[in-house]
Amino acid sequence: RKEVEQDPGPFNVPEGATVAFNCTYSNSASQSFFWYRQDCRKEPKLLMSVYSSGNEDGRFTAQLNRASQYISLLIRDSKLSDSATYLCVVNDEPGNTGKLIFGQGTTLQVKP
Amino acid sequence: DVKVTQSSRYLVKRTGEKVFLECVQDMDHENMFWYRQDPGLGLRLIYFSYDVKMKEKGDIPEGYSVSREKKERFSLILESASTNQTSMYLCASSSITRGVGKNIQYFGAGTRLSVL
Numbered sequence: 031r032k033e034v035e036q037d038p039g040p041f042n043v044p045e046g047a048t049v050a051f052n053c054t055y056s057n058s059a060s061q062s063f064f065w066y067r068q069d070c071r072k073e074p075k076l077l078m079s080v081y082s083s084g085n086e087d088g089r090f091t092a093q094l095n096r097a098s099q100y101i102s103l104l105i106r107d108s109k110l111s112d113s114a115t116y117l118c119v120v121n122d123e124p125g126n127t128g129k130l131i132f133g134q135g136t137t138l139q140v141k142p
Numbered sequence: 143d144v145k146v147t148q149s150s151r152y153l154v155k156r157t158g159e160k161v162f163l164e165c166v167q168d169m170d171h172e173n174m175f176w177y178r179q180d181p182g183l184g185l186r187l188i189y190f191s192y193d194v195k196m197k198e199k200g201d202i203p204e205g206y207s208v209s210r211e212k213k214e215r216f217s218l219i220l221e222s223a224s225t226n227q228t229s230m231y232l233c234a235s236s237s238i239t240r241g242v243g244k245n246i247q248y249f250g251a252g253t254r255l256s257v258l
Contacts, residue, residue: 062244062245064246072251072252073232073249073250073251073252074185074232074249075249076246076247076248079246117184117185121245128172128173128175128190128192128236128237128238128244128245128247129175129187129190129200130236130245130247132184132185133184134182134183134184135184
């Protein structure tokens with residue numbers, strides 16, 4: 031079983047749609063959670079951290095469910111510029127090495 | 143702004159050549175990482191370092207070595223390049239400082255290496 035699993039998609043949605051991505055992780059002791067965004071042929075960039083209480087940044091909402099070991103990302107009112115690959119990322123190292131585990135990513139294509 | 147700089151965006155080498163990929167970060171981060179990214183396989187960790195002169199193997203270290211002589215610089219070395227090492231190579235750095243910024247990795251723009 032992969033440590034971090036995501037549906038690779040692609041998700042094809044019209045502009046203005048609401049889309050949700052889910053991600054599951056295998057280590058119940060995982061401590062930190064993130065969503066990264068990667069544009070085509072570019073490097074991954076942090077989109078948002080995911081906190082236990084859930085958090086929102088504009089049109090983006092991230093949720094964490096520790097009991098079920100999944101993380102979600104909700105994008106409201108999709109824009110063409112949201113087209114990218116979204117990476118679910120988990121840190122479960124007990125020490126300070128900062129090692130992260132990346133999911134393979136979910137591809138989103140927003141159409142006019 | 144955090145800046146992670148990789149020395150080359152594109153590199154073409156021949157089989158058997160020794161290849162050096164350089165990465166420099168300007169945020170005094172303790173941790174540095176080298177990944178490769180291939181279609182369908184996602185990001186795979188090659189090596190990482192949590193301090194000067196310290197290194198740890200990642201998931202796919204075979205055929206690679208690293209060097210961290212200074213805190214800001216982390217080099218990836220392909221001792222004898224092979225065609226299956228053709229890939230996008232990404233360097234990242236992060237801080238161990240407590241707080242909301244802890245463990246967030248910042249990436250360089252990547253080096254697309256082709257081995258012929």
